[in-house]
Amino acid sequence: MPVFPLGNDRLGWTRRTPAERLVRWVGWLIGVAVFVWCWNRISGVTTWFFVWDAPRIAQDILARATPPRWSYMDHLWVPIWDTLNIATLGTLIALCLAVPVAFLAARNTTPSRVFVRPVALLVIVSTRSINSLIWALLLIAIIGPGVFAGIIAIAIRSIGFCAKLLYEAIEEIDQSQVEAITATGAGPLQVTTYGIVPQILPAFAGIAVFRWDINIRESTVLGLVGAGGIGLQLSSSLNTLAWPQVSLILIVILLAVVISEWVSAKIRGAIV
């Protein structure tokens, strides 16, 4: 009780009671102790030679990587185009699958909260929790290496993300508009297209562009495992220690990401 009598009818106030202060002090003490212990342990098993050597090695690689090998660009146009396509098609497929999942998962639109909603939520959690690189590894084993595996990996990884954001938007709609459309005698599909869809359209467009932007970044690394795109060139350049090519690829990826971020920011700005 932070309010306490001071005598003479006056009241004192502190933010916390003495007991709360003690608990917090002990909590901080334990936290600091754990940190110091961890620090000791980590430094005990670190080979400090490598750490001290790191700046020199980094400088060395940087020196080898500059200037970038600009002529290698001829080999990059196709992979970067592939990367872009993987991201775009993957996002489109993900959106097509995410929309029904979102409607099944939202509390106010699901046909059954007991049977259907948990299944939809499971789809969302399972697709979201596995990284697209791992999806790609799995899919390469199933459908073979190439762009298609990359597209599907991106699509699966994005379903959960899009469906989760979309079902949250569905749950936040103004229910009175749905009531109004229901009251006209409209059927369930009409109630959805008139009462719900217009309300979630801005959120949907925002989610789509946002995910597309993320997927461009994700698809640049898919090639590392053989799922198409610029990552393949990156991994082969790294393996052959062709540092000038690596630096060029990193510049290209950086540019692609910056451009996609700019486009998505513009589109999202236009929607809101």
Add this chain to the structure above:
Amino acid sequence: MGLSFPGQDARTRGEAVLKIEKLVKTYKTGDKALRAVDMEVPQGQVVSLIGPSGAGKSTLIRCINRLVEPTSGKVWLDDVEISGLSAGALRRERRRMGMIFQEYALIERLTVMENVLSGRLGYVGFWRSFLRRYPQSDVNEAFRLLDRVDLLEMADKRADELSGGQRQRVGICRALIQDPALLLVDEPTASLDPKTSRQIMRLITELCAERQLAAIVNIHDVALAQMFVQRVIGLRFGVIEFDGLPTALTPEVLTAIYGEEDWQATIRKDGESEELSA
């Protein structure tokens, strides 16, 4: 339409469009919103439903078109018993009950025209409504209604660009284009300023008179209700405490409905009377 018919007649004049029998609604929380409500509304009569917040006014209106499922009791629209209908039959009957909402409940991101035409959803198939290919007769009627409420030039504006009074007029058009036999009106003026409130109430009562429509109007403003309606029903704790002419609302009656308070200032004096359907 006048003030002159006696109190008893207010309840039974003409053929009943709506008949409610022992309507009970108990929410899952145990809230008894309605306890055996009986009432009848004849064709062309505008009834206002008054009562404190939580008295069951909104629940009563929503039990009629089953936006809220009644616990027990019966509701007839003409000779169709609403509470026993299947989903499809209920949708067909809902077309005959237009509803007007407190916060307008327009589809904010659609145009005024689309909002008005959405009142025809019960008559138009899914694909036609999805592609916005409404029959020309519906479009004609929509223009006629928008003209009637002075919103013709707003037809292409998005609903969220309109002021409160304009939005409520769009809401009225959406309800009327259903070609209803009954209007269910839930707090039509609660979000509007006093002048706009009067205009909206006047518009609703005028349109009901023109079309011989019955209406139930939930309203908080007792003086406004007295100004425009032919009959007042007072609800308290889900029970009808008063049913009669607006002029019969005395301080004692208001105390019975709302509880103890000084009611003199609330009740409209006869001297300042405004014509019912001017």
